[in-house]
Amino acid sequence: MAIHFVDIARIHVKAGNGGNGAISFHREKYVASGGPDGGDGGRGGNVIFRADRNLSTLMDFKYKRKYVARNGEDGRGANMSGKGAEDLIVRVPIGTVIKDAETGLVMADVSEQDKDYIIAKGGKGGLGNQHFATPTHQIPRYAKPGFKGEEYDITLELKLIADVGLIGFPNVGKSTIISTISSAKPKIANYHFTTLTPVLGVVRVDEEASFVAADIPGIIEGASEGIGLGHDFLRHVERCRLLLHVVDVSGCEGRNPIDDFKLINTELKSFSEELSKRPQIAIANKADIATEEQIEEFRAFCEEEGIQLFVISAATRQGLEELPGIVFNELQKLPPVIIYEPEFVKPEIVEDGNAFNIFRTDDGAFNIEAEWLVRILNGTDVDDYESLQYFQRRLRDSGIIDRLEEMGVKDGDTIRIEDFEFDYVI
């Protein structure tokens, strides 16, 4: 069965890098040598997620999987700062939960309209050489490169925001119920899996009172192993405060409503222990074609289990008048719709930290891994004596030279830092 509804996606987001600081010196006619006037780099663009009421699936993300914000502009001479880049706004349906793909930890729950969820932060711009002049060092020939923008592989999962979720076997009448008590008009038909995509409906109790209900595809035994439409759709009722568990009390398809009820709860449990503990109201539907004994048998089961029961017929509307009011009152006793708190902690970017790692490769070269050092190297004019001195000072201050000597570095050995390579000179 082809399912066109897309409610899960994996994408890559990258914020813009900060622009590089400029190396420049003030120049004027008849002025021999001016001071440093290299401007700062601009900030890289953020990747921001926003909830959009007009979207209902994550379909777009199936085709476009890379979202890259622009880099900040480099600084220029005459103290001109580079322009910051515009943010990249990515629109998703309300209720999209964003997780770090690697750890599975929640980064954001895009559940509020008009709110910016910054997922990848743009890099700061680097400082221009105007900042590095000191009384003893008046011609700084180095500037700082911009910081890298954050970059993540993320997953998007749509978890609808609804107070109430309708669950049950296929064909028990879930869609018929939601279509009679709410504004939603889902497809209703006498076959299994009529509903393929979740549907939200607003149920009005009176002028002031209303709640949102979600109708999802039917669940069958083995759904947790992927039978039927699987149980992925349960994700859409995960936030619900209350579940309306619908059974066909007439057993018109030759099944037993008590068995059905237990089976669905088993499937629920294998999907999520937490969801299986969510409060439920049993809805015995199709009472119009059920016998008194059938209804009583189910009622006895519910009483024994301590489950609140509601007997209705969505076809004749018997009992449906009262249902919204009862559900609404029940909701008043329950906690609000679940919003997922961010739990992912971004790795900290330490400016000019001194952490490094050195290892020897097969060819005998010493490889230095240190992000801060690469940043300095990128901003260093290797032909310039002063900036080279600055670079060497950082090598010494950070303990890299000591470590190299411990490791037995000799004159003429190759030192490698990412793409840079040079000979070690004592």
Ligand SMILES: Nc1nc2c(ncn2[C@@H]2O[C@H](COP(=O)(O)OP(=O)(O)OP(=O)(O)O)[C@@H](O)[C@H]2O)c(=O)[nH]1
């Ligand atoms: N006799 C009777 N038939 C009903 C009642 N409620 C629904 N039906 C019929 O049952 C069939 C299935 O109804 P749906 O509302 O599509 O069932 P569903 O649970 O949404 O089914 P799926 O979307 O396939 O999971 C339709 O033919 C409805 O007309 C009822 O109270 N009494």
Ligand SMILES: [Mg+2]
């Ligand atoms: Mg349906």
